Amino acid sequence: MSTDNTFNITKVSSTRVENVNLDDPGFGERFSDHMLEVEYREGQWQKPSIKPFGTIEVTPALNTLHYGQSVFEGMKAYYADENTVNLFRPEKNHQRLVRSCKRMCIPPVSEDVFIDGITKLIKLDHQWVPQKEGNTLYIRPFVCAFDPIISARVSDSYRFFIITTPVGSYYNRPVKLTTSQKYARAVKGGVGAAKTAGNYAASLYPAQEAEEKGFDQVLWLDACEHKFVEEVGTMNIFFVIDGVLVTPELSGTILPGITRASVIQLAKHWGLPVKERRLTIDEVMEAGANGTLDEAFGAGTAAVIAPVEEIHHDGQSVRFDFEQRGPVGQKLHDQITDIQWGKAEDPFGWITPISVNS
Structure with missing residues (x-):
């Protein structure tokens, strides 16, 4: 020793x-x-x-x-x-x-x-x-x-x-999401913003039910009204709506993801409009129906940027034609991973290099 x-x-x-x-x-x-x-x-x-x-x-x-x-x-x-x-x-x-x-x-x-x-x-x-x-x-x-x-x-x-x-990759293909009108991930005053084991244990049964119906994960809604979008079971969620990058605001019921914060900072650095706000699932579905929902993706350490293939809610679905990521998600994925792997400039000081032979 x-x-x-x-x-x-x-x-x-x-x-x-x-x-x-x-x-x-x-x-x-x-x-x-x-x-x-x-x-x-x-x-x-x-x-x-x-x-x-x-x-x-x-x-x-x-x-x-x-x-x-x-x-x-x-x-x-x-x-x-x-x-x-x-x-x-x-x-x-x-x-x-x-x-x-x-x-x-x-x-x-x-x-x-x-x-x-x-x-x-x-x-x-x-x-x-x-x-x-x-x-x-x-x-x-x-x-x-x-x-x-x-x-x-x-x-x-x-x-x-x-x-x-x-x-390896956490998701090797675009994911299919469904909402739940019955279950909730977190409530105000609870532990939704903490990365604690119980949060994940409580989400397993609804996720299992979603998988049995052909979906990959639950797109969680708020616990009180089952109306406002919060996050996916394994990552934060982003939408590109009419050219604006939109993600639910942190309100104590959403895990403040490191990748989420990096996506927001990088998008703002590029001059892409970004809004953190309350967002209803009805707004998402309506944007999908009228053609203003350009793409959706999840962001997290395990998944990095995971493209969404389908969002299902109350018997209706919004689907995307991308075989992989949409243009915004792909650009974010490439830039973040290039910074992580040392292939691109790191303008924000995100990287801590470790010299392994010293």
């Missing part, structure tokens, strides 16, 4: 990367050689450890299993060249993790541990970063309660982990 001022590091004796096809890795199925773990006890976070990836032993009474006090993030690392791996806006992921922790009564992890931990993991496991265009190393930081007590209260102990996994 080696140590530095802030981390204990135990390296694997030999890598498993030769056993993984990085050109076709699936999504979240194989995990890199190392992981990070930090324990919170006695009112403070302890010294971080990087160790071989493996199982952890927990008690059946672990309170996070019963009461769901956990939050997570989703990030990617991008192969730039044999010496460099890029991170995309990692400080924004840390800021969102801190906000999620606050909402779930979890002590926040410091930015130093978050960024430095990811950096050290990437340096150790840089061979796991796929070189094939479109494939990346997915990074999953998460925090969970660790008290061995079945009691509905705030925990006294926590664990922070970072694991990584090589991934």
